[in-house]
Every structure is written in C-alpha cells, then in structure tokens.
Amino acid sequence: MSRFRPGRVIGISVGTLVILTIGVYGPATLLGPLPHATVALTVPDASVTASTPVLPAAGTSGILAVTPVDATGESATADTAAAGTRTETLGVDPIAVGGGSAPLPMASAAKIITALVVLDAKPLEAGEPGPAYSLVTADYQDYLDYTAEDARTVIVFPGESWTEREMLQAMILGSSNNHADTLARWAFGSVDAYLTAANAWLAANGMADTTVVDANGLQDGSAGTGADLARIAALAATNPVIADIIKQPASALVGQRGVNNTTAYLPEEGITGVSRSYTDAGGVCFLFTATVVAGEKTFTFAGAFLGEPDYDTLTADLTALMASARAGVTELPVLAEGDGYATLTTAWGDSAGAVVGTPKTRFGWQAAAPSNAEVTLDDVTTGRAGAKIGRVTVDAFGESVSSTLELDSTLTDPGPGWRLLHPIPVISALVNSW
Incomplete structure (x- = not known):
C-alpha cells in the first residue's frame, strides 16, 4: 500500500518550477524585447536674428513679409525677381508691430481699401482700361464739394466718360476723394452699399480691427491698426492692377488732365509708396513696400505707419526701419x-x-x-x-x-x-x- 509523501510532492513541484524558470523565464527575459524608452x-x-525691426513708438505701425518665391517654393533670386518670373506670398503674421494697438484714423489709406474691394467686385486685367462709366451730376457735385473743403480732387465734368483704370489711377496716384466716391457708387450702386461690402471684405480677410465709414478716409471713423494696414499695403502691392498703376509714370487722363503721383517717398531707401496722406486727426499715414537685397536674394516687406506727427518724423522713422532691415534680413535658422x-x-x-x-x-x-x-x-x-x-x-x-x-x-x-x-x-x- 502506497503512502502519501508530502516531501516528494514538494520536491517535484520545486523541480518543476525550477525547470519552468530555466526553460521559460530565462529565455523570456534574456531573449525577449526590451521596453520602449x-x-x-x-x-x-x-x-533670433541680430537686428530686430525698428518701428515708431508713437501711432500704430506694422510690417508684413511679401516674399518672392519661385515655382519650387524657394526664395527667388534678385535676377529672378527682376525678371518678373515669380509669385508673391504674404506672411501669415506681422514681422513686427509698433506703437499702440488701438485703431487710428487711416486717411487716404482707405482709398487703397476702396481699390481692392472694387477690383474684387469688378475684376480688371493689368494694363487693360476696363469698362467705361459716364459721370453723372452726383460725381461732379462731389468734385465741387471736396474742392471747396480744400481736399484733394481731380477735376471732372458731368457726362464725360472715365474707364475703370482711369478712375483707379486718379484715386490711387492723385488721391482723388471724388473719384473714391464715384468708384464706390459705380461698383456697388451707392456709397452705403460699398461700405457694407468693404467692412465684410475686411472681416473676411482677417482685419477685424479695421473699419471704414467712407470711401476716401476723410472721416475719422475710417480707422485701422498698423498690422491690418500693413496687410492692406501687401495686398495692394501684389494686386497686378494696383501694382501696375503705382509703378507707371502718371499719365494724362480724360481731357488731358495730368495726375501727380502722391504715393512716392524715399525711393532711394528701397521704398515704394502705396498711399501717403495727412489729416489733422490721423497725422501722416503711409502705406508702402520695401525691398532689401542680400547677395543674390531679395526680401520684400509691406508696411504701414499711421499717426506720424510730421514728414520729418516719417523720414527719420523710415530710415531707421530700413537700416534695421538691411542688418536683419539674412538666412534664418x-x-x-x-x-x-x-x-x-x-x-x-x-x-x-x-x-x-x-x-x-x-x-x-x-x-x-x-x-x-x-x-x-x-x-x-x-x-x-x-x-x-x-x-x-x-x-x-x-x-x-x-x-x-x-x-x-x-x-x-x-x-x-x-x-x-x-x-x-x-x-x-x-x-x-x-
């Protein structure tokens, strides 16, 4: 008769455990995968770059990249840019902002908004005259009223015909207040209808801090920030029609009426004016683009200075900005x-x-x-x-x-x-x- 032997059972169990440990645990730990780090x-x-943008402490200002790129997405060389074989891309965020963040009266910068919104509604090819418009009594009355107020005008007469390009040229180069109203009525039926469209356009394009209450900027309620207006300058500079008007010499308009270019300022610094104006409330307001050439590459940026007290200050501030641009534009890590x-x-x-x-x-x-x-x-x-x-x-x-x-x-x-x-x-x- 067999007897139960606890010691034997324990020995077998321990032996089995040892065999399993050696046969399973060892290979599992020695040959198995390690935990991930x-x-x-x-x-x-x-x-950071060695030179940051120098912007005015007063008013409101901003600059935004407008960088030429070639088909591969790399920065274009100066020769490529000069040849015109490039597209333009706008920076998403401002390179820098200066002054305050509150909107300030924008003066004739509002006319650049008018040009962009009108061209959005009435597209035009660069160099083409576009449709013609016969001026009515309201257009002539605007000319008389603004002339009486000593505001900038370009003379018109009832019934004469102006093309879309000519109206834009008079408004952009000649800063004609009457042509701003005429363009608004021609494109939208009334100035009020234009204002509704323009403010919707501003909001849709990410410029929530900028509002227009007229087509020409004479009213203080047409106000914006330097960051928003720098984007307006960039959009204007990259619009083929507006860019073509600005770069061409002012030519004779209807009835041999010449228009003096009011936008140009400090071209020797590499600056191209987009809009330059003064009002008592807004001070000197300047929209522009500027170009810096470094080696074989070109960097272009757009800017807006609002609320400059006088032209001497504007000159000093622009000169300081361009000096910082020449020092700061480079290959950035x-x-x-x-x-x-x-x-x-x-x-x-x-x-x-x-x-x-x-x-x-x-x-x-x-x-x-x-x-x-x-x-x-x-x-x-x-x-x-x-x-x-x-x-x-x-x-x-x-x-x-x-x-x-x-x-x-x-x-x-x-x-x-x-x-x-x-x-x-x-x-x-x-x-x-x-």
Whole structure:
C-alpha cells in the first residue's frame, strides 16, 4: 500500500518550477524585447536674428513679409525677381508691430481699401482700361464739394466718360476723394452699399480691427491698426492692377488732365509708396513696400505707419526701419542642427536627445520663433548615436518646415544581469509585442 509523501510532492513541484524558470523565464527575459524608452517633449531655445525691426513708438505701425518665391517654393533670386518670373506670398503674421494697438484714423489709406474691394467686385486685367462709366451730376457735385473743403480732387465734368483704370489711377496716384466716391457708387450702386461690402471684405480677410465709414478716409471713423494696414499695403502691392498703376509714370487722363503721383517717398531707401496722406486727426499715414537685397536674394516687406506727427518724423522713422532691415534680413535658422525636441529615457537609466539632424533655414527677417512643433518618433529601445528615429515639423514664415530627428547619444542594451533582475518590464514588453 502506497503512502502519501508530502516531501516528494514538494520536491517535484520545486523541480518543476525550477525547470519552468530555466526553460521559460530565462529565455523570456534574456531573449525577449526590451521596453520602449519613454519620451518627454522639449522646446529648444529660440534662435533670433541680430537686428530686430525698428518701428515708431508713437501711432500704430506694422510690417508684413511679401516674399518672392519661385515655382519650387524657394526664395527667388534678385535676377529672378527682376525678371518678373515669380509669385508673391504674404506672411501669415506681422514681422513686427509698433506703437499702440488701438485703431487710428487711416486717411487716404482707405482709398487703397476702396481699390481692392472694387477690383474684387469688378475684376480688371493689368494694363487693360476696363469698362467705361459716364459721370453723372452726383460725381461732379462731389468734385465741387471736396474742392471747396480744400481736399484733394481731380477735376471732372458731368457726362464725360472715365474707364475703370482711369478712375483707379486718379484715386490711387492723385488721391482723388471724388473719384473714391464715384468708384464706390459705380461698383456697388451707392456709397452705403460699398461700405457694407468693404467692412465684410475686411472681416473676411482677417482685419477685424479695421473699419471704414467712407470711401476716401476723410472721416475719422475710417480707422485701422498698423498690422491690418500693413496687410492692406501687401495686398495692394501684389494686386497686378494696383501694382501696375503705382509703378507707371502718371499719365494724362480724360481731357488731358495730368495726375501727380502722391504715393512716392524715399525711393532711394528701397521704398515704394502705396498711399501717403495727412489729416489733422490721423497725422501722416503711409502705406508702402520695401525691398532689401542680400547677395543674390531679395526680401520684400509691406508696411504701414499711421499717426506720424510730421514728414520729418516719417523720414527719420523710415530710415531707421530700413537700416534695421538691411542688418536683419539674412538666412534664418528654422530647424537648427542639434536642437533637441525630445528626450528619450530607458527603463535601465540611459537617456538621449532626439535632435535635428539636417538643419533647415529660410531667407527672411525674423518675426518669431518657429511654432507648433509636431514631433513623430519611432518606438526606440536601443540605438547608436546618429540613428534616425523620427521627424519634427514646425510652422515658420507661413509654411511647414520639417527635418529628421536623430539620437544625440547611444542607448545601449542593459545586458543579461538587468534583464534577469527586472522581469516585470521585460515580460510586459514581451506581452505588448504579441
């Protein structure tokens, strides 16, 4: 008769456990996958240019990039830009703003808004005259009224015919207040209907801080910020019709009436005026574009100065701005080599940075540090320094720029000792791999 032997049962159990441990635990820990390194995102120090834009402390002002680009998306060279084989792209955010943030009376800058809104409703090809309009009594009365108020006008007579281009030329180059009203009525039926359309257009184009209450800017209620009006200057400079009118010499209009160009100012500084005017409430208001040539590349920006006290101050402020532009426009680091966007740490204590492997630059003037970094990383356990493990993409100068991320130091295998002494993370990694 057999007897139950507890010692034998225990011995068999222990032996079985030892066999299982050696046969399963050992291979599982020694040969199984390692746990992935944990990831902590980091933000590199911002790279800044040596010269920031110099803008007036008074009034309100702003500048916005208007950068020539070729078909590949790279900055165009000066020769390419001069040949006209380029498109224009506007910056998303201002390069810089100055003065206060409250809207100020914009004077004749309102006429540039009128031109843009009218051309949006009544498109015209550059150099083409466009449809003709026979002036009516209201148009002539505007001329008489504005002349009596000593406001800028270009003479008209009832019944004479003006083309769309001629009306735009009189308003933009001659700063004709009567032609601003005439264009508004011609395109929209009435000045009030134009104002409704214009304010809707401003809102739709992201200029919520700018409002017009007339077509010519004589009323103080037509007001805006430097940031908004810099965008207006950029839109005007990149509109083929307006740009063509501004760059052409003032020519004779209807009835041999010449128009003097009121927009030009400091061309020797690389500045092209878009609108220049003065009112008692608004002071000197100036919309413009400016160009800086650095080597074989050209950088163009648009600007707006509102509330300048006088022309001497405007001259000094523009000269200071252009000096800072010539010093600040350069190849700017967007993704600098070695910039870290993440830190990887292993369960056994090794750590390494995920750093930019291939630097990326953009030609321009620094507005702000690249933003909205999007980091995508592979699952990493071990790896040698320099191994590519992912990508980083940032928003810079209105476009997405990306580069590879690589390890800045080696993540080593912890060895069999660590594996055997840390079964939980090793077994967990094995289970997660199934």
